[in-house]
Amino acid sequence: IVGCWAALATADDPLPSWNDGAAKQAIIDFVAKVTDEGGPDFVLPEQRIATFDNDGTLWVEQPMYTQIVFAFDRIKAGAADHPEWKTTEPFEAVLANDYQAVFAEGEQAGVKLLMLGHAGMTPDAFEQIVVDWLATAKHPRFQQLYTDLYYVPMVEVLQYLRANGFKTFIVSGGGIDFMRPWTDRVYGIPPSQVVGSCIEVKFAEVDGKPTLMRLPQANFVDDKAGKPVGIQRFIGQRPILAFGNSDGDFEMLEWTTAGDGPRLGLIVHHTDALREYAYDRDSMVGRLVRGLDEAKERYWILVSMKDDWKKIFKFEQN
């Protein structure tokens, strides 16, 4: 096997942080065939739409989704003004950093939490809060800024696809306004190519000044069956390639790969407890069950972090 792939490891390898293997080859083969103008699988550039989940696909999501850490910090920051929170759930559990207790209620708890401290200000003010938080908050294990915890191999895929005429989009269950302030800088994906969950925003003239205000009310949850809906609404085209990591991405991969012509579905499988984390079926965060069971029959590529990625983070010593 090594000898077979070794020929490809040239100086202009588009995916240098990937180990040679079936996953890397599948990506390269796919790009080659959809860009082969004379070939049977050629896809016009304007139809080369690729969608990527964010948490656990492009950046770390363990031990807890970054936006939840942010939401907890927002509540902690407000706690001084709310002494009653010390004895009121979910605040009590938040102040104790008890993710399990907060999420015992189920997903609704997460949605409710995301509202707290995410509404009642303008989009500009919220963006500043996000930017300020990301400038200092550090990951508990890696002690790095969260925006430095993107996966190098995935950014290579994004760049490789764009270099081949693809338009790359994020389609994430996370909050759209939590991602947009930094995705262009980190992934090269501008705000208008970020699809995510969103809350209601209201326009009003305040003292003659046009103003947008964020309301504590969900508008759209971009997860599971919401992902194909979000793709239709925001992008308006069916992707030909989709990359996810959990069952929240199942319907996106299903929708993507059920289209006519060449299609590629990929799943980042977190198999590397040493360099990152190892989790799937039993994880509270990024649970992957159906995708794991059905990947093979659906011809979706399981990307093993441990085996397929030579390097995961930019701060790793090589």
Add this chain to the structure above:
Amino acid sequence: IVGCWAALATADDPLPSWNDGAAKQAIIDFVAKVTDEGGPDFVLPEQRIATFDNDGTLWVEQPMYTQIVFAFDRIKAGAADHPEWKTTEPFEAVLANDYQAVFAEGEQAGVKLLMLGHAGMTPDAFEQIVVDWLATAKHPRFQQLYTDLYYVPMVEVLQYLRANGFKTFIVSGGGIDFMRPWTDRVYGIPPSQVVGSCIEVKFAEVDGKPTLMRLPQANFVDDKAGKPVGIQRFIGQRPILAFGNSDGDFEMLEWTTAGDGPRLGLIVHHTDALREYAYDRDSMVGRLVRGLDEAKERYWILVSMKDDWKKIFKFEQN
């Protein structure tokens, strides 16, 4: 005045279908200053967001919004299967082509109408219906395909802005899925850069096949105060230039021009009854009152079709 502007009419005029004058000069000056890297008004390319209304700004909307004509045709096409429509409103008025009667109810009538014949099928099926209709339906006065009734000067503006690093978006009260099938071909604006009103879409597995279904239920009305909301939700950045034609665009222009730094708001004023239509305050379609009254104090540019456009349609003889 003629002598003053004449010097600019060179071979590489970026807006050849515009007469020299204040409106053309305002556009050219704006582009020059935001792209002047050393200058005080330089804007980074990633912040050069420009939004355009569609009906009456990029293509003809008289005597009736194209999508309403389409909706009427959808109802007429279904009438053979529904003999009862002949005596039921709003069908009776639709079958009689009586726009006034249909819209006597107010805007809700329009929304309801847009649902009829726009839901109960997949997005792909709806796109095919739109494409098929646009391939044959002709404008009652000009006897041209609707997609040939775009304004040549406006397409020049779109191209000129993009050539100068702008990203161009449509932000229309019209249905997003009625525009997306053809905006790339006609305006060079891809589906993901079209913001518009939309209905609910639902994902389901039907016989094991992932399917999206259009539901007869409004999701978002992208008009008036909805336009800044749509801009925030779909684009995630405040435009620096916005172009509209009716009071449905007022809040978009207000939101755009209230931002810091260089801003440009423009209104197409329909003043040419001979070559197109002349209407503003009293029109049922594309009514313009507040924009007309406040344009001057807000430094918004009123573009007079009659005076500022040398050519309107591509089929005109020069």
